[in-house]
Amino acid sequence: MKEQLEAILAKAKEELSAVQSARELGDVRVKYLGKKGELTTIRKGLRDVAPEDRPAMGQLINDVCAQLETALAAQSEEIERKALEAKLAGETLDVTMPGKPLTIGKKHPLNVVLDEFKEIFLGLGFSIAEGPEVELDHYNFEALNIPKDHPARDTQDTFYISDNVVLRTQTSPMQVRTMEKKKPPIRIIAPGRVYRSDAVDATHSPLFHQIEGLVVDKDIRMSDLKGILELFAKKLYGEDTVVRFRPHHFPFTEPSAEMDIQCYRCHGAGCPLCKGEGWIEILGCGMVHPKVLEMSGIDSTEYSGYAFGIGLERMVMGRFKIDDIRLFYENDVRFLHQF
Ligand code: DAH
Numbered sequence: 001m002k003e004q005l006e007a008i009l010a011k012a013k014e015e016l017s018a019v020q021s022a023r024e025l026g027d028v029r030v031k032y033l034g035k036k037g038e039l040t041t042i043r044k045g046l047r048d049v050a051p052e053d054r055p056a057m058g059q060l061i062n063d064v065c066a067q068l069e070t071a072l073a074a075q076s077e078e079i080e081r082k083a084l085e086a087k088l089a090g091e092t093l094d095v096t097m098p099g100k101p102l103t104i105g106k107k108h109p110l111n112v113v114l115d116e117f118k119e120i121f122l123g124l125g126f127s128i129a130e131g132p133e134v135e136l137d138h139y140n141f142e143a144l145n146i147p148k149d150h151p152a153r154d155t156q157d158t159f160y161i162s163d164n165v166v167l168r169t170q171t172s173p174m175q176v177r178t179m180e181k182k183k184p185p186i187r188i189i190a191p192g193r194v195y196r197s198d199a200v201d202a203t204h205s206p207l208f209h210q211i212e213g214l215v216v217d218k219d220i221r222m223s224d225l226k227g228i229l230e231l232f233a234k235k236l237y238g239e240d241t242v243v244r245f246r247p248h249h250f251p252f253t254e255p256s257a258e259m260d261i262q263c264y265r266c267h268g269a270g271c272p273l274c275k276g277e278g279w280i281e282i283l284g285c286g287m288v289h290p291k292v293l294e295m296s297g298i299d300s301t302e303y304s305g306y307a308f309g310i311g312l313e314r315m316v317m318g319r320f321k322i323d324d325i326r327l328f329y330e331n332d333v334r335f336l337h338q339f
Helices: 002-018 022-033 038-048 054-090 109-123 151-155 173-181 222-237 290-295 312-320
Strands: 134-136 160-162 165-167 186-195 207-217 243-250 253-262 279-288 304-311
Touching: 002 022, 002 038, 002 054, 022 038, 022 054, 038 054, 109 186, 109 207, 109 222, 109 312, 173 186, 173 207, 173 290, 207 222, 207 279, 207 312, 222 243, 222 253, 222 279, 222 304, 222 312, 243 279, 253 304, 279 290, 279 312, 304 312
Parallel strands: none
Antiparallel strands: 134 165, 160 165, 186 207, 207 304, 243 253, 253 279, 279 304
8 A cells, every 4th residue: 555655746746847737736736635536535444454454544645735725835835937938028127218207297377376375465464265156145245335226246257056046256255244343343255256247258258266355443545555565566566567546436445546657568658468558457446334243243433444456367367468368278288288
């Protein structure tokens, strides 16, 4: 029996050395160690061996099985090593290849200027307020002294969600929302999206951005308003910027004004950029109407305030000499990369 076992082991080892794959390896294992494998069969034959020889024979069978297991494991490792070698040989690494270029994003030009704007006003002690774009008619119009039948509503083509809910047409409702929440002194700017049902062209978009400013305190005067806006214009457009205030009308301020800056291209002589005017309109502003203060719960005999509203797109177009508002929303990287 001993010779028979040795012969089986030698045969098994020989077969193993020719094995190329895990599947073939499995076949060899089954052939010798499986349920009906040659070694298993011999183990079953132990019961026919004389009892005194059984332990020694059993030991011998175990040894042979163990040797075969070791050989199987070694061959399995060998197969894996060869497979890895073949895989690595197939993969070539060329360390001289140039890397894939990574395009790094840039700040959107609207954000470039908005951030500068915030910086200026944060430095002047203002804080930033934010509010809803889907707004109650009450805040967008009524509480700003623009009642239902007021002609000023016609100048702001409004998207209505329902009878008393609109997409805000201006950031001015943030004046009311802020005054309702906070007691003076108030010093805020409120940037955000606004919506108007305008047809799209080079200077109009149904969605654009405004920045609202509001200051309410004791003894706030028109001169405070003029001072801060002139300072802001110089910081943003350069120290030599010339500004002027023109009387205007807004229902929520009294008196009201528009601020122009002298055209930075022609310095007031008149050119296509300023349409021959010499001046470019920048913003609307004024002293908060006492009715608006009262409607927001602020005593207009004790407090006064000023407010201003700026169109962000207009400001950025002037700053970077961009002549079509649509460029802001198309997100063409060739455009965005210029700022
Ligand atoms: N909300 C106005 C508009 O969209 C702009 C404006 C004008 C805002 C005067 C103000 C202001 O705060 O005082 O046309």
